[in-house]
Amino acid sequence: MTAVQDTKTIISIKNLNKEYVSSDGKVVRALQNINLDIHEGEFISLIGPSGCGKSTLLRLIADLIPPTNGQLTINGHSAHEARENREYGFIFQSATLYDWRTVLKNVQLPLEVMRYSRKERDKRAHEMLKLVELSDFADHYPWQLSGGMQQRVSIARALAFEPNLLLMDEPFGALDEMTRERLNNELLEIWGKIPSMTVIFVTHNISEAVYLSSRVVVMSPRPGRISQIVDIDLPRPRGPETLDSDQYFHLISQVRHLLREVHD
Amino acid sequence: MSTVPDSQLSTPAPSKFRLAFQEFLDGSGGTVLYFVVIVLCLIGAWEGAKWLGQETDYRLELGPVKISLNMTRDLNMPHLKDIAEALSKPSQRQGPPLIEILVEKVSYTLRLAVIGFTIGTIIGLALAILFAHSRLLERGLMPYVVASQTVPILALAPMVIIWSENLFGSREIGMPMITAYLAFFPVTIYTLRGLSDVPPTALELMKSYAATRREILWKLRFPNAVPYIFTALKITAPASVVGTIIAELPTGIQDGLGGAIINFAQYYVSGPSRLWATNFVTAMAGILFFVTVAVTEWLVVRWKRPSNHLDRWIDTFLRNLRRVVPLLRD
Numbered sequence: 216m217t218a219v220q221d222t223k224t225i226i227s228i229k230n231l232n233k234e235y236v237s238s239d240g241k242v243v244r245a246l247q248n249i250n251l252d253i254h255e256g257e258f259i260s261l262i263g264p265s266g267c268g269k270s271t272l273l274r275l276i277a278d279l280i281p282p283t284n285g286q287l288t289i290n291g292h293s294a295h296e297a298r299e300n301r302e303y304g305f306i307f308q309s310a311t312l313y314d315w316r317t318v319l320k321n322v323q324l325p326l327e328v329m330r331y332s333r334k335e336r337d338k339r340a341h342e343m344l345k346l347v348e349l350s351d352f353a354d355h356y357p358w359q360l361s362g363g364m365q366q367r368v369s370i371a372r373a374l375a376f377e378p379n380l381l382l383m384d385e386p387f388g389a390l391d392e393m394t395r396e397r398l399n400n401e402l403l404e405i406w407g408k409i410p411s412m413t414v415i416f417v418t419h420n421i422s423e424a425v426y427l428s429s430r431v432v433v434m435s436p437r438p439g440r441i442s443q444i445v446d447i448d449l450p451r452p453r454g455p456e457t458l459d460s461d462q463y464f465h466l467i468s469q470v471r472h473l474l475r476e477v478h479d
Numbered sequence: 480m481s482t483v484p485d486s487q488l489s490t491p492a493p494s495k496f497r498l499a500f501q502e503f504l505d506g507s508g509g510t511v512l513y514f515v516v517i518v519l520c521l522i523g524a525w526e527g528a529k530w531l532g533q534e535t536d537y538r539l540e541l542g543p544v545k546i547s548l549n550m551t552r553d554l555n556m557p558h559l560k561d562i563a564e565a566l567s568k569p570s571q572r573q574g575p576p577l578i579e580i581l582v583e584k585v586s587y588t589l590r591l592a593v594i595g596f597t598i599g600t601i602i603g604l605a606l607a608i609l610f611a612h613s614r615l616l617e618r619g620l621m622p623y624v625v626a627s628q629t630v631p632i633l634a635l636a637p638m639v640i641i642w643s644e645n646l647f648g649s650r651e652i653g654m655p656m657i658t659a660y661l662a663f664f665p666v667t668i669y670t671l672r673g674l675s676d677v678p679p680t681a682l683e684l685m686k687s688y689a690a691t692r693r694e695i696l697w698k699l700r701f702p703n704a705v706p707y708i709f710t711a712l713k714i715t716a717p718a719s720v721v722g723t724i725i726a727e728l729p730t731g732i733q734d735g736l737g738g739a740i741i742n743f744a745q746y747y748v749s750g751p752s753r754l755w756a757t758n759f760v761t762a763m764a765g766i767l768f769f770v771t772v773a774v775t776e777w778l779v780v781r782w783k784r785p786s787n788h789l790d791r792w793i794d795t796f797l798r799n800l801r802r803v804v805p806l807l808r809d
Contacts (some may be wrong), residue, residue: 241670279683298689305687311680315702326697328688356782 225380225413226253226276228473231285233271244438245271251432251441255379258406258414260431262470264478268439269417270384276415277305277382284438289380301329303380304373309389310365312357312372319344319353322372329376343371346405351419363394367401374405381406383413387423395420399427403453421474425466426453431471435477440478445470492648503736522559529556530624557752562759565752570743577753581739581760588723588735589764591651595658596719596768600712604657610667611674611700612692628664632657632722637729650730657726662715667710673704706783709776717765718771724761 233246246268253259261269274280275287278294289297297303304325312321322340329340344350347367357365366386373381387395406412418424424431428447435442447466449457457463493501503509531539532551539546550556557565566578574580606624610617636657643653677699685695727737736757743754781790 279686298687301689303687305684307680307684309678309680311678311684312700313681313702315705315780324684325688326693327698328685328690354786358783359785393740 222254222256224252225255225257225290226251226415227278227286227288227294228252229286231275231287232283233268233275233280234283246275247438247440249441250442253413253415255411255413258416258429260416260418260428261434262418262421262424262431262474263434263439263442264436264474265419266436266439267434267477268436269434271439272382272434273382273415273417277303279305280347297380301325301376302378303382304376304378306366306369306373306381306383306386308385310357310362310369312328314357314367315358317354318349318360321357321368323376324372325376333377339375340371343375344368346374347371347401361394361400363390366390366398370402370405379409379411379413381412383414383416385417385419388418388420395423399423400454403427407452414461421467421470425449425463425470426457431470433473433477443473445473482624501659524561525556529558530545554751555749557755562755565750565756566760570750570753577756578760581736581757584734584736584739585760585764588720588727588737589768591654591726591735592658592719592723592764592768595723596662596715598655599659599662599715599719603663603711604630604670604708605672606663606667607670607704608696608701610671611696617671624664624667624738627660632661632725635660636726640726650732654723654726654730658719658722661722662719665711665714666708669707673707674700676707677703706776706780709772709780712772713769713776716768720761720765720768736764 228249228251231246231249232244234242234244237243249272251431261272263269271280271284275282276289276294287294290302293302309453311322312318316324319340322343323336326336326339341350341353344353347370349364349367349371352360357368360368369387390398402414406414414427416424416427425447428448431445431447432441433443433445434440445466449460449462449466488631505513507548527549532548535548535551537548539548553561566581567576569575570577606620610621639657639660640650640653643656644650647653675698681699681703682695685699690698724735724737724740727735728741732738733742739757740754740761743750743757747754776782778789778793
């Protein structure tokens with residue numbers, strides 16, 4: 216069953232287009248006519264071959280780049296206002312920790328910008344590090360951490376100011392398979408703890424998308440558009456037994472077939 | 480299957496002594512040892528060349544090739560012993576030993592160099608921050624910043640000193656200005672590079688927090704520029720000593736190294752060791768300044784190395800300072 220019928224719409228995208236001018240002067244249609252509603256508490260994956268605009272779509276939602284035209288609302292207002300109100304946390308493919316800050320200070324960065332008191336910053340940062348199980352590394356510098364640990368710090372940093380929306384741009388793409396699996400489970404656990412938390416997760420890994428999501432949005436390239444949305448009605452909580460279920464394999468092959476179609 | 484004897488497979492274990500020696504070489508002991516060895520080599524080369532000159536009566540004949548070794552005569556290359564002796568002997572009758580005079584002059588020149596270095600650093604940083612915030616200002620002013628460095632400091636120094644005398648009634652005020660003029664340029668260039676050389680995602684992260692330009696400057700751009708700034712400071716620190724000496728020349732002030740150098744250069748023929756000794760002390764002053772900056776860098780840019788006791792001591796100190804000084808509390 217899909218868990219998301221009567222809940223409120225967090226993100227509403229209507230006829231959204233994004234064009235940009237490439238370095239040789241040609242107009243490139245990065246996204247064409249995107250329509251998508253995302254509900255509170257959903258875990259949405261955007262999947263597709265490179266050039267399908269999945270990261271572009273995420274950056275439009277985050278108001279890191281402006282759309283060419285179309286409508287995009289978050290919690291009923293514009294993406295720009297949502298960014299100004301700090302309504303989402305963004306997680307990049309590289310952990311993007313600041314080298315000169317310790318792990319604890321990195322987690323405190325958004326709290327400093329958002330003018331939390333020193334006491335509140337300390338309290339929240341320590342809580343978040345506990346959540347990602349890195350309390351022992353609070354005083355380490357980023358270079359002293361493995362790639363997986365760095366990405367966990369960046370998750371702690373994104374959650375520190377308690378946004379209800381988490382935007383993740385291929386966060387585990389650079390990690391080895393074992394670490395990725397572990398972080399997938401940690402992410403599901405964190406998401407499960409905060410019922411109103413909506414996640415939009417960009418990936419090119421099919422099994423990861425299926426394992427995590429409530430819906431998988433399959434996108435196709437040139438111009439980037441949504442080709443199909445697959446409901447993932449695997450029971451929750453998901454765990455090792457999910458990975459062995461027939462339903463899981465069936466959904467993976469369904470998504471794989473869709474991707475093969477859009478690739479041709 | 481033939482078996483290879485063990486002794487051929489594994490290299491013999493290094494002796495305890497070898498291991499301890501290796502550890503010594505890898506650590507700070509090695510640095511000191513290499514330094515001493517190189518100093519000894521330089522001394523050997525200097526005195527060796529002088530010995531060769533003396534032995535051949537300053538004409539080295541290798542078959543048909545004749546090489547003049549006049550360069551190694553005492554007037555051109557005094558014995559190192561003589562240079563060292565010159566430091567302990569008075570340079571004027573009834574005066575104190577040369578080293579005492581030079582220490583006084585070094586402290587005078589170094590003090591002015593540090594003032595000029597500081598002013599130059601502040602101006603350099605301010606210009607870089609200004610340029611980083613306004614492309615228009617950068618494009619408009621950068622050509623003049625570059626042009627300023629093509630004017631020979633030697634030509635500029637007398638004018639600045641005269642202006643300083645007319646404006647402030649003091650020649651001394653102009654001297655750090657000249658040093659600052661020399662010091663600000665590398666700081667501007669390197670800082671500007673460091674301020675703009677931030678990863679795009681690091682900037683997007685700040686944008687996602689709706690951070691202001693000022694927050695982006697102080698929490699991202701500036702810390703990112705700190706290692707670049709220290710690179711600039713390591714260039715400008717020794718250059719400040721040279722700049723100050725040049726600034727001293729048109730003033731006629733005799734309190735610093737500039738006066739000493741001119742004076743001993745005039746009497747070079749009667750006592751070459753004194754100028755050599757002065758140059759040696761001047762170089763030491765430059766090195767001292769450089770090392771001070773390098774140590775400061777090591778203390779400040781600590782995120783690239785493992786922490787140590789000193790860092791923890793400084794942390795505790797800063798934490799207590801924050802407790803005492805309410806202004807620093809947030």
